[in-house]
Amino acid sequence: xxxxxxxxxxxxxxxxxxxxxxxxxxxxxxxxxxxxxxxxxxxxxxxxxxxxxxxxxxxxxxxxxxxxxx
Numbered sequence: 001x002x003x004x005x006x007x008x009x010x011x012x013x014x015x016x017x018x019x020x021x022x023x024x025x026x027x028x029x030x031x032x033x034x035x036x037x038x039x040x041x042x043x044x045x046x047x048x049x050x051x052x053x054x055x056x057x058x059x060x061x062x063x064x065x066x067x068x069x070x
Contacts (some may be wrong), residue, residue, distance in 0.1 A: 004013040006021035008028050013019055032038050042047040 004026050006013055007019060008025035010022060011021040014021050017023060017026050
């Protein structure tokens with residue numbers, strides 16, 4: 001079986017930094033995630049405040065602002 005390679009520099013992976021070969025390569029990868037260098041594909045996202053047509057988040061109806069006091 002062949003040895004796994006670092007996804008950043010293609011050197012042999014080191015178990016201590018798995019799947020990378022060094023802390024530097026792990027940090028380079030983290031930097032790419034944090035700065036938007038990697039993007040997880042998904043559907044189109046409409047700009048807005050995160051609420052859907054029902055007025056609530058996640059498809060739940062909005063809570064009523066009125067209280068029934070009997």
